Amino acid sequence: MRMSARPQNVHQARLLRLLRDEGPRSRAELGDVVRLSRSKLAVELDRLVELGLVEGAGLAASRGGRRSGIVRLSPSLRFVAFDIGATSIDVAVTDGALEVLGHVSERCDVRQGATVVLDRALDLLGKLRDEGLVQQVHGTGIGVPGPVSFRDGMPVVPPIMPGWDRFPVRDAIGQELGCPVLVDNDVNLMALGELHAGLARSVDDFLLVKIGTGIGCGIVVDGAIYRGVSGSAGDIGHIRVDDDGPICACGNAGCLEAYFGGAALARDAEAAARSGKSAQLAALLETHGELSAEHVGEAAAAGDPVAVQIIREGGRHVGQVLAGLVSFFNPGLVIIAGGVAGLGHTLLAEIRGVVYRRSAPLATGNLPIVLSELAGAAGVVGGARLISDHVFSAS
16 A cells, blocks of 8 residues: 655644544635635645545535635545454544544454464454455554553563564554554553543543553643653553552552452452352353453442442552542543443442542542543544544644
8 A cells, every 4th residue: 555645734734633623614714723814725725635635525605705615534534543452452444534434343362462463453454444444544543552662663561462572563564554653552542532532522631541451541631642751651550559469460569450450350259259258250150161340240230249349449449549640630530441441330439439538629629530431432533543643744
């Protein structure tokens, strides 16, 4: 696939982002926003038409004179997102406005290594291509469940991703697809998804806490992801809760993730089942052979007090860490997401209670703490948003 066109200056880039975020607009409306003269605006839009990035879409209603032409993003624009989790892969294709045109998902163990997992992601993209959803890829955003050097486009010493350390994900996929590629931590992509299409659309400063196999936090400051100096900002799963706590996948003891990540939740549920403390969990273990967060939620929904207590304990630990973050960062919103967040309002109530008790009243007096409403789409929408921000910037 050939390299796609890019805007040639900041005016063209701003026009593309306006059309992406606000939909088709008349030339007159665009002129009002970008504050360009009519002749300069015409030059920039005509060049974007030549590049194949925008097109005309009829005439707008009259504002008292000649009717202005409507402009929209080219319907042929396509962005691809790979959201690679610890136990699954999601692949989606979007149009230029980031509307998801096709989305496929399957179980996959990230521990199989970079080559196996990325080949599987490309195979899933092939399924969407076979459905006629994509011909040329204009950019690809990739999320992985570990620390990422955003500058280099590769994971760096990811605790739950053996075989991925410094694998050149960006360069490998870029060569395969012939398009710009960006790689980031999967939680950052989810935060971008919420910023674009979720509960954070009108919030410039917020935290997204993903509770899944691991625990991470996407930090959005002034409408942009904050990654820190080297890209590891938000790795809250490895904040120590207790020096004498269980050993974490990172090798340290007492990390938050060791108390309430997906593996920790399964560990505690199976212990309760085998010890006879929970007949409900014991029955589920006998049926399925192993337990997961979903089974704990199922038992809790059926009224099992042990399952409810496991969820509350986990929520308490998350709340302890989050309370410190809220006092430090003073966000306008906290979103709880990820597979374990599917445990729902029992978990949310415990997290809220701890944060509201422990954080400064000035920080929490107007702070919503909510569950994500995007479910499994946050990561792929965020991946498309990440790469579209890059493609819709001056080259």
